[in-house]
Amino acid sequence: MIPTIFAPATAPGRGGVAIVRVSGPRAGDALTILTGRSLPAPRTAAVARLADPRSGEFLDHGLVLWFPGPRSFTGEDVAEFHVHGGRAVVAGLIDALSALQGFRIAEPGEFSRRGFENGKFDLTAAEAIADLVDAETSAQRRQALRQMEGELGRLYEDWRHRLTHALAHLEADIDFPDEDLPEGVSDQVRPVLESLIAGLRAHLDDKRRGERLRDGIHIAILGAPNAGKSSLLNALARREAAIVSERAGTTRDVVEVHLDLGGYPVVLADTAGLREAADEIESEGIRRALARAAQADLKLAVFDATSLPDLDAQTLAVVDEDTLVVLNKCDRVAPPEMTVGGRVALAVSAATGNGLAELIERLTAEVARRFEAPGVPALTRARHRSALEECVGSLERALSALLPELAAEDVRIAIRALGRITGRVDVEDLLDVIFRDFCIGK
Ligand SMILES: Nc1nc2c(ncn2[C@@H]2O[C@H](COP(=O)(O)OP(=O)(O)OP(=O)(O)O)[C@@H](O)[C@H]2O)c(=O)[nH]1
Numbered sequence: 325m326i327p328t329i330f331a332p333a334t335a336p337g338r339g340g341v342a343i344v345r346v347s348g349p350r351a352g353d354a355l356t357i358l359t360g361r362s363l364p365a366p367r368t369a370a371v372a373r374l375a376d377p378r379s380g381e382f383l384d385h386g387l388v389l390w391f392p393g394p395r396s397f398t399g400e401d402v403a404e405f406h407v408h409g410g411r412a413v414v415a416g417l418i419d420a421l422s423a424l425q426g427f428r429i430a431e432p433g434e435f436s437r438r439g440f441e442n443g444k445f446d447l448t449a450a451e452a453i454a455d456l457v458d459a460e461t462s463a464q465r466r467q468a469l470r471q472m473e474g475e476l477g478r479l480y481e482d483w484r485h486r487l488t489h490a491l492a493h494l495e496a497d498i499d500f501p502d503e504d505l506p507e508g509v510s511d512q513v514r515p516v517l518e519s520l521i522a523g524l525r526a527h528l529d530d531k532r533r534g535e536r537l538r539d540g541i542h543i544a545i546l547g548a549p550n551a552g553k554s555s556l557l558n559a560l561a562r563r564e565a566a567i568v569s570e571r572a573g574t575t576r577d578v579v580e581v582h583l584d585l586g587g588y589p590v591v592l593a594d595t596a597g598l599r600e601a602a603d604e605i606e607s608e609g610i611r612r613a614l615a616r617a618a619q620a621d622l623k624l625a626v627f628d629a630t631s632l633p634d635l636d637a638q639t640l641a642v643v644d645e646d647t648l649v650v651l652n653k654c655d656r657v658a659p660p661e662m663t664v665g666g667r668v669a670l671a672v673s674a675a676t677g678n679g680l681a682e683l684i685e686r687l688t689a690e691v692a693r694r695f696e697a698p699g700v701p702a703l704t705r706a707r708h709r710s711a712l713e714e715c716v717g718s719l720e721r722a723l724s725a726l727l728p729e730l731a732a733e734d735v736r737i738a739i740r741a742l743g744r745i746t747g748r749v750d751v752e753d754l755l756d757v758i759f760r761d762f763c764i765g766k
Pocket residue numbers: 547548549550551552553554555556567568569570571572573574575576595596597598652653654655656672673674675676
């Protein structure tokens with residue numbers, strides 16, 4: 325018999341309430357045995373006195389819930405115990421459940437895995453549940469919710485259906501060959517494949533915005549020594565994360581802080597000042613600064629307003645369309661209105677905080693413009709990306725195939741690649757990897 329699994333669904337530690345979830349064929353028995361009563365009405369909270377069946381020891385008064393399968397999260401029978409959120413209460417409950425025949429503690433992600441295996445949701449939705457639990461900012465939450473609602477799964481399934489349709493036509497061409505048409509893919513199927521390739525390419529060519537939203541958007545601060553980069557980082561982070569000093573060349577390593585910028589997860593990096601390095605260590609710092617600049621989604625180019633009209637040439641060189649230009653130390657000089665490298669320069673003072681609110685607003689707008697695209701679900705995982713790339717590659721091979729048989733085989737490979745994303749085909753080997761990253765009780 326399938327084991328009945330249980331685990332705390334709430335985070336460990338003290339809290340007002342802790343929830344222990346049970347799923348499997350004997351979930352109902354867990355309720356009747358621990359409460360000493362018959363099952364409560366489905367999906368209705370009932371107050372119950374809980375006791376350890378071995379000793380009769382009183383464990384807690386709590387709420388119990390009964391979700392008979394298949395109308396439950398896992399699709400199996402599910403029971404929930406809502407108890408007072410103390411370590412000893414939860415430990416007592418877990419201990420009592422462990423003693424029941426056919427019960428064992430759940431592995432990480434096992435509830436979600438059972439839900440997937442019972443057809444409650446596809447793999448992209450299961451992954452979205454993990455993302456939702458991990459979401460730290462509102463943009464991450466929005467993305468996870470859209471995916472959990474099935475937006476991404478539907479897109480991939482729609483593509484898979486269209487391909488399955490195209491495959492049927494190809495197979496018809498194999499069965500009933502038209503002697504005048506030696507081409508691999510008929511004129512009927514060719515435009516279908518071409519339009520799918522275009523759709524897949526557009527989806528892949530998204531600057532990884534969905535993956536970035538999950539992992540954090542990278543913003544690098546760049547500028548000459550003493551421009552006030554570290555001061556700006558500290559001001560934006562509201563803590564002394566980086567060392568500030570009047571000595572030019574203070575920062576060597578890249579210093580990162582994680583911020584919630586208007587709902588977006590941002591990794592803000594302070595870097596070494598750009599100049600002819602005085603020694604090997606500084607030169608390595610500058611190399612790292614430039615590497616950061618090259619990888620960053622957005623750059624903040626910081627110029628020292630007190631040295632105007634001179635603008636540092638090395639900082640100027642990194643200014644491009646993904647750069648916000650900042651004139652710092654405007655507490656010491658009248659803020660000038662100017663553009664730098666075609667970008668409107670924003671006057672700020674890291675020392676007094678003047679202009680920072682506007683800087684944050686502009687940064688948020690730039691991030692939103694790049695990372696929020698309403699209506700189009702974003703690709704969110706490397707796993708999906710590699711399957712989609714395999715799909716495009718196979719479709720391109722299909723287009724240039726000389727025989728319909730070969731084209732059909734390539735289309736079959738493309739269909740399988742799409743099916744792996746949502747979990748429709750041969751994913752058994754993938755499941756351990758996917759659900760391993762979930763936390764216990766999910
Ligand atoms: N008046 C004024 N001084 C500032 C401002 N920002 C930074 N400073 C001063 O400028 C000096 C350099 O600041 P840092 O933040 O260390 O500059 P940095 O760009 O990180 O310098 P390096 O790490 O050496 O490249 C320090 O003495 C700061 O106190 C500002 O907005 N106004």
